[in-house]
Amino acid sequence: MNIKLYLVLLISLALLFSCKTTGQKDSGRYVVLSPEVAELLCALGLEDRIVGVTKECSYPPALASKEIVGDFGALDREKIIQLQPGIIFSSALEQEAIAAEFTKLGLRVESFYPTSLEQLYEGITRLGEITGTQSRANALSDSLKQSLQAVMQEAEGKRRPRIYLEIYRDPLMSVSDQSFVGALIELAGGDNVFDRLERDYARVDPEKVIEAAPDIMICYSQDSLQSILSRKGWQDIPALKNGRVYFEADINPDWIQRAGPRIVDGAKRLRELCNQWEQKL
Amino acid sequence: MKRIFPFVLFIITAGLICLYMLIGSPGSGIMWQLRFPRLILTLFTGMVLAGIGSIYQLMLANPLAEPYILGISSGAAFGAILFGVLGLVILMPLGGFIGAGLTLVLVWSLAQKNGSFDRSRLLIAGIIAGMFFSSAISLVMYIFRQDTMIILGVLMGNLGRIFSQKEWLFFQILAGLSLLLMARLYFRSRSLDIVSGGDLYAGSVGINTSKLRLEIFILSSIIVGISVSYAGIIGFIGLIIPHVVRFFIPSGQKRIYLYSIWVGSVFLLLADLIAKNIAAIELPVGVITAAIGCPFFIWQMRRS
Numbered sequence: 001m002n003i004k005l006y007l008v009l010l011i012s013l014a015l016l017f018s019c020k021t022t023g024q025k026d027s028g029r030y031v032v033l034s035p036e037v038a039e040l041l042c043a044l045g046l047e048d049r050i051v052g053v054t055k056e057c058s059y060p061p062a063l064a065s066k067e068i069v070g071d072f073g074a075l076d077r078e079k080i081i082q083l084q085p086g087i088i089f090s091s092a093l094e095q096e097a098i099a100a101e102f103t104k105l106g107l108r109v110e111s112f113y114p115t116s117l118e119q120l121y122e123g124i125t126r127l128g129e130i131t132g133t134q135s136r137a138n139a140l141s142d143s144l145k146q147s148l149q150a151v152m153q154e155a156e157g158k159r160r161p162r163i164y165l166e167i168y169r170d171p172l173m174s175v176s177d178q179s180f181v182g183a184l185i186e187l188a189g190g191d192n193v194f195d196r197l198e199r200d201y202a203r204v205d206p207e208k209v210i211e212a213a214p215d216i217m218i219c220y221s222q223d224s225l226q227s228i229l230s231r232k233g234w235q236d237i238p239a240l241k242n243g244r245v246y247f248e249a250d251i252n253p254d255w256i257q258r259a260g261p262r263i264v265d266g267a268k269r270l271r272e273l274c275n276q277w278e279q280k281l
Numbered sequence: 282m283k284r285i286f287p288f289v290l291f292i293i294t295a296g297l298i299c300l301y302m303l304i305g306s307p308g309s310g311i312m313w314q315l316r317f318p319r320l321i322l323t324l325f326t327g328m329v330l331a332g333i334g335s336i337y338q339l340m341l342a343n344p345l346a347e348p349y350i351l352g353i354s355s356g357a358a359f360g361a362i363l364f365g366v367l368g369l370v371i372l373m374p375l376g377g378f379i380g381a382g383l384t385l386v387l388v389w390s391l392a393q394k395n396g397s398f399d400r401s402r403l404l405i406a407g408i409i410a411g412m413f414f415s416s417a418i419s420l421v422m423y424i425f426r427q428d429t430m431i432i433l434g435v436l437m438g439n440l441g442r443i444f445s446q447k448e449w450l451f452f453q454i455l456a457g458l459s460l461l462l463m464a465r466l467y468f469r470s471r472s473l474d475i476v477s478g479g480d481l482y483a484g485s486v487g488i489n490t491s492k493l494r495l496e497i498f499i500l501s502s503i504i505v506g507i508s509v510s511y512a513g514i515i516g517f518i519g520l521i522i523p524h525v526v527r528f529f530i531p532s533g534q535k536r537i538y539l540y541s542i543w544v545g546s547v548f549l550l551l552a553d554l555i556a557k558n559i560a561a562i563e564l565p566v567g568v569i570t571a572a573i574g575c576p577f578f579i580w581q582m583r584r585s
Contacts, residue, residue: 071426072426072427074423074426168430168431169370169371169443170365170370170373170431170434170439170442170443171430171434171439171441171563172441172443173430197561197562198560198561198562202562203430203562203563205441205557205563206315206441206443207305207307207311207315207316210310210311210315211307211308211311221370222368222370223370223371227371227445230445230446230447231443231444231445232314232315232318232443232444232445232446232449233310233311233313233314233315236310
């Protein structure tokens, strides 16, 4: 009886130790959980290596044919493992905990969450190193730097309109200069009305918006122009008085909120809005 | 002590209102267009919560009763949140009314048996309805993670609502209606006092307890529904303020009700003032109400 027991134990242990972890190698199959990374990988010409994406990875349109592995905060873990990814590219925020789980399973997870332009350039270089496309990554990074430099130069010496970006209406939320989008507004020659907030994206007091008297308002809070104009006490804000309220249709939020290659389009569009404001002064 | 109580309360009220309106030296535009509506919403919410709390504690013969116990708040919050996450942010109060109305009908139908309106059935029906809508809110939170701020705004209270001109007018009408209903409830105080002595006793002096409970339930549900639709759920006030008032006025629902309304509105004003100004970021007012109220309540309890 005892011999049988020892044999079963021995076989179990042998089976246990024969299990292999999936390893840390890049098998050329990527599951991408962050829309920013998806855009950057495609810009590096690595679209074919992507085997799975989250619902939010909506650009470029070619990603529509990829397997969906859930949405940003609710991932289908089994589906991701079934896809046998060599690398899982995740973002920060709520994905950090999920990334830690995949690491425990022996999968390779690379997190990418730039909060400044410098971090974006460094991130692109790192993506190049990870994927073995250093030269393309350097070229992309240089091209972004040059394009943004050109926008910055265009803004030099010009008057800076005060810009208010609204993310939520109730409660009212905006962005600080420390956020990626706040930094892009400053680069394009605007003056983000909330220099400092407790977080990159934080709740703000409506009184402070009125006191700041923004010249331009970018509204991503799903509110309509008519509704904004009827807000009590907001009528004297220059942006509203002069019809300088812009919505998602006027400036694509993904251009300025995603740290991806389209930030050049975002910066140029922001510059256009600043130029239009200056011309009407 | 009893004589100076109203006088002290009056001084505190006047001082707080002045401070609330003038702190930070705002321009007249901000003061009248933004702060005044917020002041009114805050006073109204505090009044409703503490007033209805005092009534429910007596009517349900339960010291743990509070305005949210009969599930109306969860229904109203669910309606408001659902409208918010579906992109109808401006119509959130309407969602709140619809949610409150549906919950009222649900609790009513669950609570009555052969036309009678027993307080235990009412309490159980309310708690079940509340649990049902709380789980529905959890589901919405899970599905619409990106709208966490809207959802938290309702669940943790949001007195900083931005009113449009029309919304403000509509709110004034509803607040006026609520005050009328609260006045009606004031005149039910004596009957409530009698009912608190037992249904049999109340019946013997000619009070139809079932009808009284039904009336109070419907009126209070409308008032609480309006309050939650605009200010979200703010805990603690409805539970504790009536007890604090009873430290000073041990009996007589009429006076307890009136002072609960008064103290509730002043206390919420103080909490909102602190929530707005204590940190650079505005804190949820529900956190402040509990942070100030709990130590004060414990101190009062030990003292008496």
